[in-house]
Amino acid sequence: MATLGSAQLPAEGSLSSAASSLPAAKLAPRHSGLVRVTHWITTLCFFALLLTGIEILISHPRFYWGETGTVLTKPLFQLPIPSSRKLVPTGYGYVLPDQNGWSRALHFEAAWIAVLTGLLYVISGLLTRHFQKDLLPSKTDFSWRVLWTSIAKPFRFEQPSAAEASSYNVLQRLTYLFVIFVLFPLVIWSGLAMSLAFASAFPWSVTLLGGRQSARTIHFFVSLALVLFLFVHVLMVCLAGFWSRTGAMITGRTGTRKEHI
Amino acid sequence: MIDLSRRKLIVSGLAATAGASGLVGAARLAQKYGLVPPDHGGIYGLGETLSYASQRLLTRHSLAREFPRSSISPRPFPNELDPLTEDFKRLQSGGFADWRLSIDGMVHQPGSFSIADLKSYPSRSHITELACEEGWSYIAEWIGVPLSHVLHLVGVHPQAKYVVYVSMEPNTWDSIDMADALHPQTFLCYGMNGSELPVAHGGPLRVRLPRQVGYKNIKFITRLTVADSLKGFGKGVGSAASEAGYAWYAGI
Numbered sequence: 392m393a394t395l396g397s398a399q400l401p402a403e404g405s406l407s408s409a410a411s412s413l414p415a416a417k418l419a420p421r422h423s424g425l426v427r428v429t430h431w432i433t434t435l436c437f438f439a440l441l442l443t444g445i446e447i448l449i450s451h452p453r454f455y456w457g458e459t460g461t462v463l464t465k466p467l468f469q470l471p472i473p474s475s476r477k478l479v480p481t482g483y484g485y486v487l488p489d490q491n492g493w494s495r496a497l498h499f500e501a502a503w504i505a506v507l508t509g510l511l512y513v514i515s516g517l518l519t520r521h522f523q524k525d526l527l528p529s530k531t532d533f534s535w536r537v538l539w540t541s542i543a544k545p546f547r548f549e550q551p552s553a554a555e556a557s558s559y560n561v562l563q564r565l566t567y568l569f570v571i572f573v574l575f576p577l578v579i580w581s582g583l584a585m586s587l588a589f590a591s592a593f594p595w596s597v598t599l600l601g602g603r604q605s606a607r608t609i610h611f612f613v614s615l616a617l618v619l620f621l622f623v624h625v626l627m628v629c630l631a632g633f634w635s636r637t638g639a640m641i642t643g644r645t646g647t648r649k650e651h652i
Numbered sequence: 653m654i655d656l657s658r659r660k661l662i663v664s665g666l667a668a669t670a671g672a673s674g675l676v677g678a679a680r681l682a683q684k685y686g687l688v689p690p691d692h693g694g695i696y697g698l699g700e701t702l703s704y705a706s707q708r709l710l711t712r713h714s715l716a717r718e719f720p721r722s723s724i725s726p727r728p729f730p731n732e733l734d735p736l737t738e739d740f741k742r743l744q745s746g747g748f749a750d751w752r753l754s755i756d757g758m759v760h761q762p763g764s765f766s767i768a769d770l771k772s773y774p775s776r777s778h779i780t781e782l783a784c785e786e787g788w789s790y791i792a793e794w795i796g797v798p799l800s801h802v803l804h805l806v807g808v809h810p811q812a813k814y815v816v817y818v819s820m821e822p823n824t825w826d827s828i829d830m831a832d833a834l835h836p837q838t839f840l841c842y843g844m845n846g847s848e849l850p851v852a853h854g855g856p857l858r859v860r861l862p863r864q865v866g867y868k869n870i871k872f873i874t875r876l877t878v879a880d881s882l883k884g885f886g887k888g889v890g891s892a893a894s895e896a897g898y899a900w901y902a903g904i
Contacts, residue, residue: 451787458719459781461729461788476786478732491785492897493696499904500699587783588707588863588903592714603781603789 420643421557426521427640429512436505437621439497444614446494449487450475454611458602467608506579513571525559526568532561545630557645563627570620574613581610686813686829690882690890691900704901711903712831716862719779724845725790728782730852731866740820740872748856753840757816757878760807767842767856773797773805778837780862782869785902794860795843800834803878811880814890817859818875826870826891827882827900828861837862840873864902867893 422430452470453460460466462479473483475490516522531537541560559567583589584596584606600606628636639645682688687705691697736744743751748767756762776798783789799815808830815833818825832838841860842849849855854871861868868891882890890900 447785447787451784453788458723459725459790461725461727461790463727463729464725476732492899495785496696496699496897496899499703499899500696503699503702585783586707586904587716587781587865588711588714591716591863592711594717597717603783607787 421639421645422643423519423521424643425512425515427643429508430640432508433505433512436501436508437617439501440505441614441618443494443498443501446475446490447498448611449473450489450491451479452481453479454608455604456601456608457604460604502579502582509575522568526564526571528561528564532564537561545627566620566623570617574617574620578610578613578617581606581613585610686831689899689901690827690888691894693889696899700899700901703899703904707901707903708829708831711863713835714863716778716780716837719781719791721779721793723791724779724793728790728792728844728853729788730850731784733852733871734821736851737820737822744851751856751874753857753874753876755802755806755876755878757876758809758812758880759803759878760809761805763806765802770797770802770840770842770857773801775843776836776839777843778839778862780837782862782866784866785898793845794839794841794862795846795849796839796841796860798836799838799840799859800836802840802876803833806878808878809880812878813880814878814882816877816879816882816885817870817873818877819870820872820874823892824870824872825886826859826868826893827879827885828864828868832861832863835861835863867898868902 448470449472452472452474453462453466454468455464456467469481472481473485473487474481475487477486538561541562544560580596581600583593584600585603590597590603597603597606600609635645679688682701682705685708687701687708689700689704692701751767753765753770754763755765774797775795777793777795779791779793781789781791803815812830814827814829816825816827828838837860839860841854841858842856844850844853844855849858854869857873858871859869859873877885879885882888886892887895889895891898893902894900
């Protein structure tokens with residue numbers, strides 16, 4: 392499975408050089424098959440969750456802290472958008488159509504698929520030492536110079552070198568680890584805490600977050616952080632070369648390795 | 653051709669067969685143990701089934717969080733109501749003395765109960781949160797008779813699986829499984845915060861189900877039907893809400 396991408400490396404036009412490219416074909420792909428498949432399933436789920444999350448949010452674009460909150464209580468803040476419910480005071484003269492039925496259904500279905508996919512990714516990442524090999528920074532990475540280079544480099548609009556294209560710099564590593572082990576667990580936790588039945592079995596899941604409404608507010612902010620990550624992630628992909636990077640996540644091949652052949 | 657050896661083909665063929673038969677087996681088991689919700693069809697059926705099945709395995713007997721009296725919300729928010737029907741207004745002007753809750757279906761003694769009858773049974777209360785699927789929530793004290801008490805009075809057949817409840821409001825009905833129907837916090841609720849249940853909150857009689865969101869807590873209850881299947885009710889997906897696209901199981 393993992394060799395699927397590289398096994399196709401000798402393109403039809405380069406059949407004559409197929410023999411010389413054999414060592415390259417044996418090289419491990421940029422991303423393993425499992426990483427690629429779980430990446431795109433997660434992407435699909437993320438957009439489904441984002442769209443439906445916005446739809447659900449529109450039915451009550453107010454946020455509170457603590458256990459309770461309704462239109463009769465003072466909100467922590469309210470988003471300046473129209474609502475799909477008549478009784479929410481928004482300042483807009485119209486009410487948006489109710490989309491909560493299918494939005495909730497798709498939100499939970501996508502959450503299930505995303506969580507199961509995430510579990511598969513994390514368990515296999517631990518077993519194959521993917522986190523240790525590809526994402527955990529080394530000790531030498533923690534110097535200001537290395538950090539600064541990793542921040543400034545993408546903005547010089549240089550094509551990344553072969554070494555850079557086949558591995559992550561310290562900032563990327565830390566960001567991915569933060570997203571995988573902090574943001575995703577938090578968004579799942581705060582989401583589950585909003586389930587009345589889940590909270591009945593695990594009441595600490597709500598109390599530790601400061602109450603039901605706090606869990607909802609945390610869920611919103613962690614989702615915002617994930618959307619911010621998505622923007623930066625796609626921006627970085629564009630700066631490094633959109634097609635070669637995206638191709639690497641689809642086929643496993645990197646553009647630079649092709650040049651070696 | 654490339655890496656597709658015969659062995660690989662055989663192994664993946666076997667794995668696919670094992671996976672498929674595993675799924676079929678899992679579906680049969682889930683059906684047998686009551687882990688499949690009535691609205692399991694369609695593109696969201698997978699999510700609905702996973703949520704309902706895992707909640708039934710994890711939370712069958714768990715109790716909704718209860719709160720101290722001091723955390724009762726000073727102004728409980730009554731959600732939007734459709735205009736009250738003439739029938740309702742007539743009963744209201746009589747102080748709901750003529751309000752009747754009828755119970756039929758798979759019970760030994762079908763019957764009809766007035767609010768006074770229900771109040772003559774042991775009264776219970778809990779201070780729990782009512783949470784709407786929209787996102788808002790408040791805490792109130794809910795007073796009523798546990799639904800399980802009334803079900804024991806009428807004698808439920810052993811093969812019963814669901815309780816269908818019908819509102820006086822047009823096209824408003826829902827249903828729960830026996831795990832929720834017999835749950836100690838599931839009430840036929842007639843009081844709130846030490847007084848009568850206000851009409852705005854569903855008075856004189858509402859189903860109070862603190863482990864599911866607001867829309868399952870139907871107002872103005874006039875009829876209960878005990879059944880072993882939901883196929884004969886409406887479109888067979890368990891509630892008016894699920895016919896309108898809202899999940900039947902609303903514990904999440």
